[in-house]
Amino acid sequence: DAGITQSPRHKVTETGTPVTLRCHQTENHRYMYWYRQDPGHGLRLIHYSYGVKDTDKGEVSDGYSVSRSKTEDFLLTLESATSSQTSVYFCAISAGQGSVQPQHFGDGTRLSIL
């Protein structure tokens, strides 16, 4: 299994509170991604990073920010959580060298916002 650790694995919080999810990798891969998974929508890209301090928006980035200060860590922040952000969040990593490299996923963080 790819060395990807997501924390926390489960979190319940209240609307309006800030939330930070962490993705930690031990593979030294350049590319890291945050997705959310919702029933009937599959996996949707929130933000991704193609290097330290290099990030870009995905298709559902509103309400989310990210930071990557080290190769191994990619943080996803919900500045002021809303109930619509209740979801399962997955981090993925990819070597991204030369031709397209496969993405490998962590086991997710289940986030409930009440």
Next chain:
Amino acid sequence: QQQVKQSPQSLIVQKGGISIINCAYENTAFDYFPWYQQFPGKGPALLIAIRPDVSEKKEGRFTISFNKSAKQFSLHIMDSQPGDSATYFCAASPADRGSTLGRLYFGRGTQLTVWP
């Protein structure tokens, strides 16, 4: 607008049967087409992938068929087993070699149930 359309949403197959999941895309810039398998409580795991320079790729009981002119690709699971019961996602990635390298667009998933 959804970049990759997947069907069916759910599929029930008897043990030993063939499971077929279909995907279609519009963006001709896509050049990498992986399939992911996901079990409850786990992240998606890469199952098999294909590039458009071949029409078929087989790995064990899993086969991808690719039709470039129709912009369609499908996953066939031969001799389906109860252990194959999972959610399957198709995806596509563009050929852009810039910062979007490796960005995946996913279908909405197919929940496969294989009855013993």
